[in-house]
Amino acid sequence: MPAMPTIPIAVPVEGEADLVRRATAGEAQAVRAIIRTHNQRLYRLVRAVLRNNADAEDVLQEAYLRAFANLGRFQGEASLSTWLSRIALNAALMRLRAQKRMKRVAPAPELAKAEIIPFPLASSIADPERVMAQRQLLHLVEEATDALPETFRLVFVARVIEGLSVEETAALLELAPATVKTRLHRARKLIRTQLEERIGPVLVEAFPFAGVRCERLTQAVLSKLGLAE
Structure with missing residues (x-):
């Protein structure tokens, strides 16, 4: 869990x-x-x-x-x-x-799968389609991050995910600031390449307007046309 x-x-x-x-x-x-x-x-x-x-x-x-x-x-x-x-x-x-x-x-297979790290959703309204899309994107980001070489992955997590400064990251990982900058640049490039290769199929379902939202609109239109059941 x-x-x-x-x-x-x-x-x-x-x-x-x-x-x-x-x-x-x-x-x-x-x-x-x-x-x-x-x-x-x-x-x-x-x-x-x-x-x-x-x-x-x-x-x-x-x-x-x-x-x-x-x-x-x-x-x-x-x-x-x-x-x-x-x-x-x-x-x-x-x-x-x-x-x-x-x-x-x-x-084992059940542990090999990348799991989603929970995070608060921006919308306070439960929208299954949008939640699924967000989870898919998070899944891709997590997989791309996990695929980074260890030296790049640690710098990427510290700088981008945790928001540490170059100096803080250098002190934490015992690296020179210039090395942190170089590794972060390469990590971002690798992440970008992987996401560009895989994000297309996910974006097909971007801006979802189905399920609850679609039904709500449908009922509103039917009501205004005097056709509500």
Whole structure:
């Protein structure tokens, strides 16, 4: 079952130290606040490495446990977000290396399928046709992102999906800013190429006007013509 999205909670810089202190002391509310604040970003970064929802969730849980066990060592030299991200990425890379060493067999069909990461729809009115179209587009974007080479994929997720700056991405991935820019350029080009090749069949169903919306219009016209049943 795909991870449900979390709503990031802005934590003032001046309150971060206090939050860390309370979490280190074992205050559940502080631990929960840290997880809810960073969950979305950490999940996406871990998934960018592993490309599997179940593995990403499992590794993220391990990363949180490791982080909270060592929270007392956090000195604030980097932001808590960066510190947690590095722990999560290291955990994901360790899992990936372990999988390669074991020459893990291909995942079962039900896990091999790319799953949709839920996100809030722009429209508040349920429209099955439009929801389906949006899901199809998201599916293509996720598949195209998963198909990127790992070095490009991590930069793309950090910069485009998470919105980190070039400097933040460089610090997180321990790269030179120029390398981040180059990899992002190549990642975007690869994504664009893949989407252009596959988006045609999906766009055939763009701007859907069937189902509920079509029936609503039909009934309105029939009513105005005095033909409503």
